[in-house]
């Protein structure tokens with residue numbers, strides 16, 4: 001399948017070739033040939049649409065200094081830092097790249113019980129991504145960008161929807177006492193969240209990584225941190241998000257991938273996943289956003305987790321993201337936001353899935369490991385060492401955490417606290433089952 005479209009940018013020399021490709025795509029659609037791309041089904045595309053998609057792809061894929069082929073099929077382009085997609089944003093035309101934040105959050109409390117309860121039950125931190133197996137790394141001064149393909153767009157509902165999260169039930173007012181608003185859009189959650197109207201300047205957690213199975217192409221399962229500000233019921237919600245996700249629609253496979261997201265208008269016109277639109281500025285040359293995470297945890301076997309910290313630079317107002325112990329990934333420039341230019345009012349941690357109710361039943365799309373919270377370490381997925389960043393730029397365990405799961409027969413959550421894991425929780429579930437029909 002080396003000739004399959006999407007592997008490379010294609011330059012059409014003649015209409016005939018284009019016609020052939022369209023026919024081929026049509027052929028794939030009719031016979032539902034998957035050619036190893038499990039989730040990829042193709043619809044008929046007109047010449048015009050195909051050209052529009054190709055034009056968009058050419059715009060978001062930037063010229064690469066070096067190209068690395070990942071064993072999972074991804075192509076990673078090492079793009080000059082100053083040529084990355086962010087700088088297509090009209091508000092960032094004159095933005096000066098920050099190579100480092102002015103300040104990193106400080107630990108408020110020193111852990112005294114480093115080596116006690118639960119230490120041997122800690123997941124190993126993941127230091128690398130699938131594409132690193134190639135052996136070649138991106139040179140200094142460049143950032144690795146996962147190349148987008150025509151396939152990626154063809155799997156999405158439309159070119160407009162490509163890379164965007166569909167508006168979720170915005171009023172997931174995160175109150176179990178508001179069931180009428182929490183169950184919108186087929187999005188289901190099992191989350192922990194901070195109380196409202198606090199001033200929050202960032203959040204951190206270490207997230208167990210699994211590869212939950214997804215039943216339908218347009219469903220996803222993710223485990224992430226949300227840093228939120230603005231009106232949940234309005235059209236001005238600001239959200240910064242990061243974690244891992246399995247999204248066959250977005251990536252064409254079922255691997256868990258590191259992702260970021262942002263919006264400043266309640267998931268409407270602004271924002272996107274990863275670097276699929278102008279916004280996030282990456283500075284790291286080794287971590288590709290949207291790339292597959294490896295290895296992943298196995299049931300009753302080795303556990304792996306990733307640590308993500310998001311915080312606001314106290315001086316410049318940019319929202320930084322670091323990965324692992326202390327690796328800076330990049331930042332969301334202050335220019336992108338309205339409410340978040342000040343501070344966040346809520347943080348959420350946890351899982352979200354889409355249940356399309358295909359065939360009238362709850363789908364068997366899994367959250368976390370696919371096991372319920374009560375199964376605990378090695379079986380259920382976890383978030384550990386939840387922390388928030390205060391106004392003095394220091395990290396501490398969040399006070400009065402609340403939890404919410406809309407449908408505990410399908411996905412649930414249990415939180416607790418101990419010295420080693422601090423504030424933590426187990427969450428997830430299998431989706432459809434006798435008790436989740």
Ligand SMILES: *[C@@H]1O[C@H](CO)[C@@H](O)[C@H](O)[C@H]1NC(C)=O
Nearest residue numbers: 067068069070071133134136
């Ligand atoms: C690494 O990427 C290069 C460039 O795309 C490719 O030619 C090479 O075969 C890849 N190596 C491995 C070991 O996958």
